[in-house]
Structures are given as C-alpha cells and as structure tokens.
Amino acid sequence: MSSLHRRISATLSALLALVAMAVATPLAAAGDREHRGKPEPDVTVLSYNIHHGEGVDGTLDLGRVAEVIRDSGAGVVALQEVDRHWSARSDFADQAQELARRLGMHHAYGANLDRDPAAPGQPRRQYGTAILSRFPIVSSRNTPLPNLGGEQRGLLQARITVCGRTASVYSTHLQHDNAAERAAQTEAVADLVGSATEPVILAGDLNARPGSPEMEPIRFSFTDTFAVAGTGDGATYPATDPSARIDYVVTNDHVRTRSAEVLRSPASDHLPVRAEVALTAPYATVPPLERAHAHNDYEHRRPLFDALHHGFT
Secondary structure, X not given: OOHHHHHHHHHHHHHHHHHHHHHHXXXXXXXXXXXXXXOOOEEEEEEXXXXXXXXOOOOEOHHHHHHHHHHHOOOEEEEEEEEEOOOHHHOOXXXXXXXXXXXXXXXXXXXXXXXXXXXXXXXXXEEEEEEXXXXXXXXXXXXXXXXXXXXXXXXXXXXXXXXXXXXXXXXXXXXXXXXXXXXXXXXXXXXXXXXXXXXXXXXXXXXXXXXXXXXHHHHHHOEEHHHHHOOOOOOOEOOOOOOEOOEEEEEOOOEEEXXXXXXXXXXXXXXXEEEEXXXXXXXXOOOHHHHHHHHHHHHHHHHXXXXXXXXXX
C-alpha cells in the first residue's frame, strides 16, 4: 500500500468514527432530555421489627401489625423478626404471607434460621426477615452475613420496579449482643450493596446507635434518611419508652430523602421508621427502540462505508 493510500484509508476510518458518533449522539441527547422531563418516582418506606407479631402487652396480634403498615401508607416495607411456621408463639403461621394477603402486597422472605418441621409432613420452621411491596418484585435473594458464633443473620434483597425504574430494597437484622460480630456484618453489607449503580433502600434493625464504631461502614456508604429529614432523637426501642435509635432507613446516592419519622404503636417492642424518598437514578440513556433505530441506520450505511474503505486498501 502506498503512503497516499494509507493516508486516505486513515482519513476514511476517522470519518467512519465521526459518522457513528453523529448517529448516536443526537439519540443520546434526546434520551437525556426525555428522562430529565420525567418526575422522580416517590416511594414510602417502612422499617419495622414486628417481634413476631407480639405487642408490648404480650398479645399476639398480626392484624394490629397490618393496621400499622396500612396506616403508614408505605409502598415498601422491610420487616424483621418474622416467623414462618416457627412455633406456637406465632400459631405456626407464615407471617410474611399473611401480612401480604391482608395488605394486598407482594412479598419476599429470607429465612436466617431454618429448622426441621414440628411433625412429619409439616412445613419447615423458619425465622428471619421479609419485604412487602406494592410494586412488582422482579427477583429476591437472601445472603448470609458473617457469623462469629451468634445467631445467623442475613441480608434480604428484593428488586422492585417503580414507574419503569428498578430499585433494590434490603431488609436486615444485625447481631444484638456482640459489637465485633455486628461490625463484621455492617462491613459485609456495605461491601455487598455500597457500590450499586441502581437506587438502593436499606432498612432494618441494625442494633447499633448512629455514632457507634460498627456503624462506620453504613455512615460511609449510605445516607441516613432520619438524619437528613427527621426531627427529635429518632429513638425506636423499647416501644414503651424509646431511648435507643437502632432501626433505620438508609439509601444510596440514587435516592433522595423527602421526609422521615418514627411512628408510635404498641403492636411490637420496636417502633417503625417511615421515610418518603424519591428514586433519582436515570433511566437508560437511550431507550432500546431508539438504540435499535441507530443500529439499523448504521447497518444500512455500512456497505457503503466498507466499499469506500476497501477501495483504498
């Protein structure tokens, strides 16, 4: 190939790159303009340790828990201390399923304790966390957290779809009597969730006060909704005379906090935390249909580009 031909070939290659950019850039810009015009979907979130449905009066009353959730207006609920055919203390009920039925919500369950049935042919006895959602649940999974000899804990994830946007909601309940184990668990949670590129809402009973050392990974990776928009001390435990803020709703940078509050109720030994948030992460930059049009436009011109290019090689 002569030096002239090489220069012409290089010039054509550069032109091809510019044409490809010209096809894609207007579509990307149009997509950005479209997405900026869409409102940020609002989601009301509730974090609630329900103490297997037993209230401060010692009465098992899952209907009372359902009323608290209904009255909160929450579209997404992270629950802790949820029994599933566990024992007589909760009438061997599947509490997550029962609450979902009462409230007309989707649900996901994460079993952190899993025991043999009370009798042959009966369901396995489980205890753990749950997520209720008025929005469709796309998928769910429960990930075990570090266990240094205490009760097994887990991180339950439910991916939901809200007005066309996908978000991940997490429910967790950390170790209550071992700060070192709790620190290992908060670090694991931050490692598992902290780098997510979609909206993340993490809620649960973390069994730690906001300024405690084991909360550092949470403080570094997430925004505490109550610290941003709550009033008062935010104490959630014990429900009869709350003095410790150990229940949280936290988010990543793709979620905006609008409000946060602690609700009063005798339905559990914990008080629920309610937060109103907005999902701010963008949709895909170029909608799939427009990407297909761009690809077809390029493919339509490709034979001409190839012929021009090969004509000088």
